[in-house]
Amino acid sequence: MTEKTEEKKTFADFGLSENSLKAINKKGFEEPTPIQILTIPLMMRDDTNIIAQAQTGTGKTAAFGLPLLEMVKEDIRKVQALILTPTRELAIQVAEEINSLKGSRDIRVVPIYGGQSIDQQLRSLKKGVHIVVGTPGRVIDHLKRKTLNVAKIEHLILDEADEMLSMGFIEDVEEIMRHTNPDKRTLMFSATIPARIRVLANKYMDGHELLTVKKESLITNLTEQIYFEVKSHEKFEALCRIIDIEDDFYALVFCRTKSDVDGVSAHLTDRGYDAAAIHGDISQAQRERTLGQFKNKKLNILVATDVAARGIDVSDLTHVINYSLPQDPESYVHRIGRTGRAGKQGTAITFITPSEYKRLMFIQRFAKTDIKKARVPNVNDIIHAKKKKIDGDMALVSGGEIGAAYYDWAAKLIGENEPVKILAAVLSYCFEEELSPDSYGKIKDAPSKRKQLDQHGKVRLFVALGKKDKIDARKLVELVMRKVKIKSQHIRDIQILEKFSFMSVPFENAEEIISGFKEKGRKPLIAHVKNKR
Numbered sequence: 001m002t003e004k005t006e007e008k009k010t011f012a013d014f015g016l017s018e019n020s021l022k023a024i025n026k027k028g029f030e031e032p033t034p035i036q037i038l039t040i041p042l043m044m045r046d047d048t049n050i051i052a053q054a055q056t057g058t059g060k061t062a063a064f065g066l067p068l069l070e071m072v073k074e075d076i077r078k079v080q081a082l083i084l085t086p087t088r089e090l091a092i093q094v095a096e097e098i099n100s101l102k103g104s105r106d107i108r109v110v111p112i113y114g115g116q117s118i119d120q121q122l123r124s125l126k127k128g129v130h131i132v133v134g135t136p137g138r139v140i141d142h143l144k145r146k147t148l149n150v151a152k153i154e155h156l157i158l159d160e161a162d163e164m165l166s167m168g169f170i171e172d173v174e175e176i177m178r179h180t181n182p183d184k185r186t187l188m189f190s191a192t193i194p195a196r197i198r199v200l201a202n203k204y205m206d207g208h209e210l211l212t213v214k215k216e217s218l219i220t221n222l223t224e225q226i227y228f229e230v231k232s233h234e235k236f237e238a239l240c241r242i243i244d245i246e247d248d249f250y251a252l253v254f255c256r257t258k259s260d261v262d263g264v265s266a267h268l269t270d271r272g273y274d275a276a277a278i279h280g281d282i283s284q285a286q287r288e289r290t291l292g293q294f295k296n297k298k299l300n301i302l303v304a305t306d307v308a309a310r311g312i313d314v315s316d317l318t319h320v321i322n323y324s325l326p327q328d329p330e331s332y333v334h335r336i337g338r339t340g341r342a343g344k345q346g347t348a349i350t351f352i353t354p355s356e357y358k359r360l361m362f363i364q365r366f367a368k369t370d371i372k373k374a375r376v377p378n379v380n381d382i383i384h385a386k387k388k389k390i391d392g393d394m395a396l397v398s399g400g401e402i403g404a405a406y407y408d409w410a411a412k413l414i415g416e417n418e419p420v421k422i423l424a425a426v427l428s429y430c431f432e433e434e435l436s437p438d439s440y441g442k443i444k445d446a447p448s449k450r451k452q453l454d455q456h457g458k459v460r461l462f463v464a465l466g467k468k469d470k471i472d473a474r475k476l477v478e479l480v481m482r483k484v485k486i487k488s489q490h491i492r493d494i495q496i497l498e499k500f501s502f503m504s505v506p507f508e509n510a511e512e513i514i515s516g517f518k519e520k521g522r523k524p525l526i527a528h529v530k531n532k533r
Contacts, residue, residue, distance in 0.1 A: 014040045019103035020066055027100060028308070033059035034213040036066075042209065043067035043187070049208035050187045051201055058213065060189050061330075064157050065098040068131065071155070074106050077128030079148065081155035082180070084173060086163040087489035088113035088135055089362070093328055094159060095133040107131065112148075114138045114481070114488060122147055135488070136164065136172035137474055143179055150180045161190040161197050163366075168473020168494040170196060177204050191368065223340030226374040227350040227360060230443060235323060235351045236267055237441045238376045242321070242349060243273060243301070245377045245385045251319035252312070253303045254326070254335050264323060265303040275301035278308045306331055314338070322350040325359060329367040361506055365492070379437045386435055390427075458492065459510045460529040463501040472496060476503065483516040484509065502529065 009032055011024050032040070035054040042048060044067050054060045064083075072080050085091045088111075095111040102109070110124045112134040118141065125132075125147055132139075132148065142148035150156075156177065158164070164173055177186075186205045190197055193210075201208055230238050243249050255261045258279040265277035276290045276299050287308075293299045295314060304312075306326075317339045326332040332350075339346025350371065352360050364371050377385075413422045433439070465471045471479075473494040480491060486509050493504040505513060510528070517525040 009037045014066075015044055016040075016066060017070060019105055020069060020101065023101045023103040024062075024066075029062070033063070035060055035211070036063040038211045038213070039063040039187075040067050042211070044070065047185045049185060049205040051193065051205070051208050051210045052187065052189050053193060053210070053212040054189055054191065060159070061094050061097045062101060064159075064187055064189070065094075065101050068155060068157075069098065069102050069105065069107060072107055072130045074130070077108070077130070079129055079132050079150060079153055081131045081157065082139070082150050082153050082176075083131065083133040083157040083159060084136055084139065084164070084176065085133060085159045086135070086167050086169060087366075088115055088487065089328070089489065090160065090366075091133045091135055093330075098131065098133070109133065112138050112142065114141075118142075136169045136176060137478070137488070139176055140172055143176065150176070152181050153184050154181070156180055156184050156186045158186070158188040158190075161188050161200075162192045162194060165194065165196055167489065167492060168477070168496075170200065171472065172474055174200065174204075222344065223336060223346045223348055225336065225348045225350075225369060225371045227352055227371050228374060228376050229352055229354060229357065230376065232353050234441075234443045236264065237443055238351060239264070239268075239321065239323065240271060240273075241377045241379075241382055241440065241443075242319075245382045246318070247385070247389055248318055250297065250300045250317055251302070251321055252309060252314075252317060252335075252338060253301060253321040253323050254309065255303060255305060256324035256327075258305060260324060261303050261305055261308075268301060268303070273301055274299045275303060277303045279305045280308060282308070306335070309335075309338075312338070316344055318344075318346060320346070320348045322348070325350060325352055325356050326363065329363045332363045333367050333369075358506070362489075376443050379440050382440070383435050383437065386431075390431060458504045459507050460493075460502060460504050461510060461513065462527050462529050463503060464523065464525050466497050466499045466501055468498055471501065476501060480513060484513050486513070 011021060011029065011032055014032075016024075035052060035058045039050065039052055039060075040063060042050060043064065052060065052063065054063070068081055083091075083094055085094055091111040091113045095109050098109045107130045108128065109131040110121070110129045110133070112121045112125075112132060114135060114137055116138075118138075121138075121142070125142070132150075134142075139148065139150075143150070158173065161173075164170055186208075188197070188201060188205070188208075228238055239253070243251075253264060253275075255264055258281055261277045261279045265275050268275035276293065278287050278290055282290070290299070290302070291312065294302045302309075302312075303323075320336050320339045322332070322335060326335060336348035339348060350360065360371065417425075463476065465476070473496060476494060476496070477488050477491050480486060480503075481488060486505070490506050490509060491503050493502070495502040514524065514526050514528070519525075
């Protein structure tokens with residue numbers, strides 16, 4: 001078993017081509033991650049089968065994608081590598097990431113998954129493909145149609161193998177493996193290695209090497225994760241309230257686009273906050289100046305895009321703010337992993353609109369984390385927090401050295417006026433604008449039809465079909481998807497028993513699924529699991 005090494009490595013040390021190094025530089029990758037340091041040299045060196053234990057957000061796609069692109073033969077327009085993923089979203093994401101790493105090489109990477117027109121996929125496959133990224137169910141569909149030939153592939157990669165097991169697709173994976181070239185190399189990436197995964201590896205991956213990274217979770221227990229559900233135009237007001245209620249605020253604020261970064265940064269500066277922006281259009285000299293000011297805490301807020309923030313290493317951030325919801329779990333983990341470090345408590349806050357809730361739940365499930373809903377601080381909360389800070393500052397100043405002139409002045413004011421009244425006047429003079437409720441705009445509760453949710457936004461359903469009905473996990477998923485518009489990865493933790501089954505689905509899909517299977521005069525086929533009292 002190979003574990004993480006402390007030796008400093010660069011991408012140039014791995015013998016990658018100029019094409020790959022240019023693509024890496026363009027994406028803003030500065031240093032390889034631990035799983036990349038372990039995987040890339042081994043893949044480049046020989047044909048060893050590999051099991052890599054790696055979490056989402058550790059750069060595993062590039063870990064196998066970069067060496068794969070080096071080994072694929074451009075002039076042979078046949079499927080040379082198959083990558084299996086548990087969900088269509090991940091299939092698309094992996095294909096996009098590999099395409100972004102290929103540089104100028106003429107290598108065709110195609111995702112195939114359920115929900116996309118199979119005719120469109122057929123046209124892509126007929127043109128000749130080097131790398132196919134697919135979900136197990138759709139790959140099997142193509143194998144049965146004989147529109148995909150994997151008998152001569154040289155590389156098989158199982159991405160998030162434990163997720164495929166959890167979703168009930170491991171039998172499909174085995175069926176696909178039986179269609180492949182027995183001499184191929186197999187790589188398996190999995191956050192955990194449960195017994196069923198070990199059995200699969202021992203059966204199909206002779207002499208495999210296990211690569212593990214020492215437990216260094218990107219999301220630490222010191223990071224509190226919360227989200228606020230607000231209307232899009234109220235995000236900036238919510239951000240200002242969060243800044244103002246905190247006694248200490250030193251944060252990275254992430255936005256999706258360069259224009260958003262510029263807009264948020266400019267508005268923060270206009271409101272009197274020490275903020276600056278970095279993104280791809282800012283010169284290297286300006287970037288270095290801004291980062292220097294941020295690290296020296298002359299700026300306490302840095303607004304950035306994901307790419308521009310790569311390589312920023314600040315250990316004592318109090319907050320990471322997802323002003324724009326990240327596109328995928330990997331981006332989320334990379335963003336929030338920047339706080340809660342060096343033994344210090346940190347807070348990761350995500351703003352979502354009501355329509356983005358499902359995507360946040362997708363991120364939560366696949367990042368294997370817990371993001372709690374919170375209330376945007378109200379104006380009274382903020383004013384109370386500011387008064388408390390002023391009290392503390394005044395106590396600190398009064399405990400220090402104060403010039404005699406100020407004592408004389410204070411004595412004169414108190415002698416001529418009622419002490420409480422004159423102190424109130426001084427406070428009003430100094431803090432009236434800062435403590436005025438009129439400084440803040442209104443934020444209304446975002447409309448939502450959700451009345452209740454469990455911790456993970458899922459509910460458990462009973463299905464009156466089992467093994468005796470010749471049902472398995474894949475057939476159950478397909479049955480539900482035929483009746484209801486739901487993504488396959490949202491049907492989780494499937495348990496098939498002899499006479500009935502269970503599955504977990506997001507709260508917002510549960511009622512639609514139950515209604516979709518109701519028939520007059522018959523017992524419901526699908527129902528909520530009854531809680532035992």
